[in-house]
Structures are given as structure tokens and as C-alpha cells.
Amino acid sequence: MTVTFRPIEADELMEFAGVNLTAFGERLEPWHANWFKDRRQQSVTMAAFDQGQMVGSSMFFPVEIAIPGTVVPAAGVTAVGVLPTHRRRGVMRGMLNRLLLEAGERGLTLAALWASEGGIYTRFGFGPAAQSLGMELQHPRAKLISGARAGEMTLVSLEVAKRQFPKVHAELVKRRPGMVGRDEIAWGYALSDDDPNRPRDASHLFFLSHDSGRGCDGYLIYRIRGGWSPRGPEGTLLITEMVGTSDGATADMWRFCTEVDLVQRIDASGRGCRPVDDPLPWLAHDPQAVVATIRTTLWCSVLDTAALLERRRYQTDGDLTIHLDASRDLPATRWHLTVRDGVASCGATKVRPDLTMSRSELGALCLGRRCLTQMVAAGRVRAQSPAIARRAEGLLAWEPQPWCFEDI
Ligand SMILES: CC(C)(COP(=O)(O)OP(=O)(O)OC[C@H]1O[C@@H](n2cnc3c(N)ncnc32)[C@H](O)[C@@H]1OP(=O)(O)O)[C@@H](O)C(=O)NCCC(=O)NCCS
Incomplete structure (x- = not known):
């Protein structure tokens, strides 16, 4: 061949x-x-x-x-x-x-x-950069704690969703690593009901807008899968996308999901997956009624190490030398990063490295995922000492943690 x-x-x-x-x-x-x-x-x-x-x-x-x-x-x-x-x-x-x-x-x-199988892409320098939670809520067993409503919620038409939702999403892109900016084409597909992979046994999409008084600050896109048994209704609310730019908006939308009649189960998976810091387990009276499964939703490979390390922001100052091992077709490189008053500079160096890793591990760290000490424990990253690993994790990690629900 x-x-x-x-x-x-x-x-x-x-x-x-x-x-x-x-x-x-x-x-x-x-x-x-x-x-x-x-x-x-x-x-x-x-x-x-x-x-x-x-x-x-x-x-x-x-x-x-x-x-x-x-x-x-x-x-x-x-x-x-x-x-x-x-x-x-x-x-x-x-x-x-x-x-x-x-x-x-x-x-x-x-x-x-987005990788179909996790074993494919590390050899090309990709690492698991954003993890998200597939969540399932058994309702009414979960019953959410009561709380003051942060805003009003309205079911809106597709036309209104097209006008309001992109602004909320763009706001999230500014705040949350892992988010992928959407152009008009991407929005057309995100709000389309014709996707051949949509659940065939569920309703069309519903669009809910959340407004805390200063315009739309959250939205929910969902379907209902109806179901009946001799005991009564057994419907499922399938979250396709939930975006809140304030804690209040997110809590309100979770409460809305549990207040929809004829629904016994809420399913947030696929594009509906939630960030690892989603408040739902703390909103539920019975946190065991919330089942969360972790999945990798974005794999990244750093193509320009100096640009990435200089352009990203840091929540603390510090110095770090990172050695990147040679991979099949790329030579080894070594970088010194200095962060002062949150501003970074990065250049090639020959000094002894604090950390040694492959490009795939840099890919896993590049969105600020807090996983460096775990990777050291697993033997994937070599650190000069445990104290250096902890210091490096403090420098490279970012809050909030990355989240991605985009099907690139
Ligand atoms: C995944 C796919 C594209 C791989 O194509 P392929 O031509 O067989 O891959 P290659 O022969 O070039 O393999 C390159 C390396 O990847 C490895 N690899 C290939 N597919 C793999 C898989 N599914 N899981 C783990 N490793 C895999 C090979 O073993 C090889 O390893 P090596 O570097 O140690 O030699 C192909 O199997 C496919 O089309 N799968 C279905 C669709 C899909 O999942 N696409 C990926 C979308 S994210």
C-alpha cells in the first residue's frame, strides 16, 4: 500500500x-x-x-x-x-x-x-486539558434546598435565543478556560434541531432565558423525553446546554429543571455536561441522588510554548523551568518562565529544569487544570522535589478550572 x-x-x-x-x-x-x-x-x-x-x-x-x-x-x-x-x-x-x-x-x-478514544492523541502532543461532569439527578429524591430566586426565567423562541444566548456564551468565554468561541456557523448548529445524532425519542429543543434584572445572564437549552409507567410519569429532562454567568442564574436554572412537571430524572451529559465545580451536589438535599461521571471534553496540544506561557495569566508570581522531552519528530526544548505582578516572560534556557515532561503533559496543563502533583505521583512528570511540584502547581493552576462542552 x-x-x-x-x-x-x-x-x-x-x-x-x-x-x-x-x-x-x-x-x-x-x-x-x-x-x-x-x-x-x-x-x-x-x-x-x-x-x-x-x-x-x-x-x-x-x-x-x-x-x-x-x-x-x-x-x-x-x-x-x-x-x-x-x-x-x-x-x-x-x-x-x-x-x-x-x-x-x-x-x-x-x-x-474532542477525542473519540483517549488512547489516540497523546503521541501527537495532546493532553486531557479540560474535564467535565456528566450529571444525572434522581428527582424528586434529590429535592433542592430552597433559596431566593436571583432572577426571572422565560421560555423564548428560537429567534430570541439567537439574539440573547451568544452574548451570555461570549461572557463565559472571557471567564472560563476551555471555552471555545462560537461564530455564526457554530451558533446555527448549536441551536439547530436537525442534528442526526439527537435523541429520536425526545422532544424538540426548548429555550429558557434567565434575567437577573440587567438582561439575559443565563440560558438553558433542553429536551423532554416523556415516559409513563403504572406508577405514573417517568419523564427525563435532557440538558443540551446550561450556561449561567452568575451563581444565582445557575442555581435558578437547576431549580427550574426540578420543577418541570412529569419529570423524574434530569440528565446533563454530552453537550449538557457540567463544569467540575458545578454547585448541584450542594444544592441537593441528598447529594447521593446526584451521580456524576468525569469525562475528558477537550484535548490540547501546545504549538507555540513561549506564546502560550507568556499570553496566559497567572494567579501568583513565580519562576519555573520546564524541560520538554524530545518526541518522535520534535527536538527537546527547555523554557524558563518568570511571572511578576501577573505578567509573564518566557524564553529558551539551559539551566537545570524544575520539571521534565512530554508535550502531552504540557497540553494537559495549558488551560490551568490543577493536576500537576497528580501527574508527578503517577510518574508522568518529573519534579526536582515534591515542594517544587507543589509550587509549580500553584503557579500553573487557574480558578475556575477548565470546562468545555463544544463538539469541535
Ligand atoms: C482512530 C483512527 C483515525 C486511527 O487511524 P489509523 O490510520 O488506524 O491510525 P495509525 O495507523 O496512523 O496509528 C498511529 C498510532 O496511533 C495508534 N492508534 C490508532 N488508533 C488508535 C486507537 N483507537 N486507540 C489507541 N491508539 C490508536 C496506533 O496504534 C499507532 O500507534 P504507534 O504510534 O505506537 O505506532 C481510525 O481507527 C478511525 O477512523 N477510527 C474511527 C473514527 C475515530 O475514532 N476517529 C478519531 C476521531 S477523534
């Missing part, structure tokens, strides 16, 4: 989309076709061919990703797939190496993706 790699031509877009959907075991629906057409213009594609037949797909499009205290330009890597007839022969490796090189040459700071 001799595989060649190149970007696709304009008339190959639907073949490219078809290869990708086949790799995922799905059929190309009009919804997917439109998505590929809409994203085509800004995208960089890389396809693989075996004797002229397309056998692999991959692409990225530019996105803005929130890192601690600011936002950086990044490559949203997606549509990575290889036909089942051509797997485990280096086709994905050939595509991704080329794609990531191109993303770096375009000056993008990060590459980011």
Missing part, C-alpha cells in the same frame, strides 16, 4: 465527508453535508489516498480558545477518520503530522480536539 497525502480539491468535499462518516460508522446525512460545506472555506484539510482512492480525512478550522485570563487563536482539529479497510498502517499519523505542522506555520498557539 502506497499512501499519499494532500489537501482536497473543491469537488472532493462530499467524498471527504463520506470517508469521515464511514470511519465513524455513520451515513452521510444532509445535516453533515451542510456542515462540511459551511466549514469548508476557513478549513485546512488533509486527506489520504491509496492508488487514487480517498481512504482518510482530517481537517482543522480556526477557533478562539479561552486559556487562563485570555483567549488565543487555535486549530480546531476535527473529522479525523480512516476507512476500516486501511487502519493501523500509519494513515492517521501521516495526516495529523502534516496538519499540525500547517497549524504551527499559521501561527496558531494551540491545537484542540
Whole structure:
């Protein structure tokens, strides 16, 4: 098998989309076709061919990703797939190496993706940068504690949702690492009811707007899956997206979910997943009625280490030297970071490193995830001493912790 790699031509877009959907075991629906057409213009594609037949797909499009205290330009890597007839022969490796090189040459700071399987991407320098909670609430067993309402909630039309929700989301992007900025195309798909992967047995989308008196400061997108048993109603409220820019808005929207009649269960998974610091377990009278499962929702690879470490903000001052091991196609590098009054400078150095790690571990840390001492305990990061590991964690971690629900 001799595989060649190149970007696709304009008339190959639907073949490219078809290869990708086949790799995922799905059929190309009009919804997917439109998505590929809409994203085509800004995208960089890389396809693989075996004797002229397309056998692999991959692409990225530019996105803005929130890192601690600011936002950086990044490559949203997606549509990575290889036909089942051509797997485990280096086709994905050939595509991704080329794609990531191109993303770096375009000056993008990060590459980011959602991974179908966690074992795939560390070899390309990606680390699990944002974790989120899939949450399930058994209602009415959970019963939420009472509290004063922070604002008013209104069910709104799609048109109003299109006007109000993007501003709330943009506000969250400013505050929460891991959030991916949405353009008009992304909003069109986020509010669309035609997604072929939507739950077939559930209602259309409902849109709820929360207003604390100064305009919309939270929104909830949900569906209802009706259900009946001899005991009575057994419906489920499926949260598609819940965004509150104040604690009060989030608490109000959780209470709203538990007050919807005919609902016995609330399910916040998929795009509805919650941040690791969601207040729900503390809102419930019975915290054991809340079942939370942790999942990795964003993988990041740092393409420009100095830019990333200089542009992000820090919640404490300090100095740190990080050695990045050589990986298959990149040499080892060593960086000295100095943070004074929250302002960082970073340059190459030869001094003895405080920390030694691979690019994948840097990817896991780049959004401020508090996991450095755990990675040292696991032997993934080598620190000069436990005290240095704790100090480094204090410097690199950020509050609030990263959260991502975007299906890049
Ligand atoms: C995942 C997928 C793209 C891999 O393509 P591939 O051409 O078989 O991968 P390669 O042969 O280039 O593998 C490169 C390396 O990744 C490893 N790898 C490939 N698929 C893997 C998987 N699912 N889990 C863990 N490791 C995997 C290979 O073993 C190889 O390891 P090495 O570096 O030690 O040699 C392909 O199996 C696929 O299309 N799967 C279904 C769709 C999917 O999940 N896409 C990913 C979207 S996020």
C-alpha cells in the first residue's frame, strides 16, 4: 500500500465527508453535508489516498480558545477518520503530522480536539486539558434546598435565543478556560434541531432565558423525553446546554429543571455536561441522588510554548523551568518562565529544569487544570522535589478550572 497525502480539491468535499462518516460508522446525512460545506472555506484539510482512492480525512478550522485570563487563536482539529479497510498502517499519523505542522506555520498557539478514544492523541502532543461532569439527578429524591430566586426565567423562541444566548456564551468565554468561541456557523448548529445524532425519542429543543434584572445572564437549552409507567410519569429532562454567568442564574436554572412537571430524572451529559465545580451536589438535599461521571471534553496540544506561557495569566508570581522531552519528530526544548505582578516572560534556557515532561503533559496543563502533583505521583512528570511540584502547581493552576462542552 502506497499512501499519499494532500489537501482536497473543491469537488472532493462530499467524498471527504463520506470517508469521515464511514470511519465513524455513520451515513452521510444532509445535516453533515451542510456542515462540511459551511466549514469548508476557513478549513485546512488533509486527506489520504491509496492508488487514487480517498481512504482518510482530517481537517482543522480556526477557533478562539479561552486559556487562563485570555483567549488565543487555535486549530480546531476535527473529522479525523480512516476507512476500516486501511487502519493501523500509519494513515492517521501521516495526516495529523502534516496538519499540525500547517497549524504551527499559521501561527496558531494551540491545537484542540474532542477525542473519540483517549488512547489516540497523546503521541501527537495532546493532553486531557479540560474535564467535565456528566450529571444525572434522581428527582424528586434529590429535592433542592430552597433559596431566593436571583432572577426571572422565560421560555423564548428560537429567534430570541439567537439574539440573547451568544452574548451570555461570549461572557463565559472571557471567564472560563476551555471555552471555545462560537461564530455564526457554530451558533446555527448549536441551536439547530436537525442534528442526526439527537435523541429520536425526545422532544424538540426548548429555550429558557434567565434575567437577573440587567438582561439575559443565563440560558438553558433542553429536551423532554416523556415516559409513563403504572406508577405514573417517568419523564427525563435532557440538558443540551446550561450556561449561567452568575451563581444565582445557575442555581435558578437547576431549580427550574426540578420543577418541570412529569419529570423524574434530569440528565446533563454530552453537550449538557457540567463544569467540575458545578454547585448541584450542594444544592441537593441528598447529594447521593446526584451521580456524576468525569469525562475528558477537550484535548490540547501546545504549538507555540513561549506564546502560550507568556499570553496566559497567572494567579501568583513565580519562576519555573520546564524541560520538554524530545518526541518522535520534535527536538527537546527547555523554557524558563518568570511571572511578576501577573505578567509573564518566557524564553529558551539551559539551566537545570524544575520539571521534565512530554508535550502531552504540557497540553494537559495549558488551560490551568490543577493536576500537576497528580501527574508527578503517577510518574508522568518529573519534579526536582515534591515542594517544587507543589509550587509549580500553584503557579500553573487557574480558578475556575477548565470546562468545555463544544463538539469541535
Ligand atoms: C482512530 C483512527 C483515525 C486511527 O487511524 P489509523 O490510520 O488506524 O491510525 P495509525 O495507523 O496512523 O496509528 C498511529 C498510532 O496511533 C495508534 N492508534 C490508532 N488508533 C488508535 C486507537 N483507537 N486507540 C489507541 N491508539 C490508536 C496506533 O496504534 C499507532 O500507534 P504507534 O504510534 O505506537 O505506532 C481510525 O481507527 C478511525 O477512523 N477510527 C474511527 C473514527 C475515530 O475514532 N476517529 C478519531 C476521531 S477523534
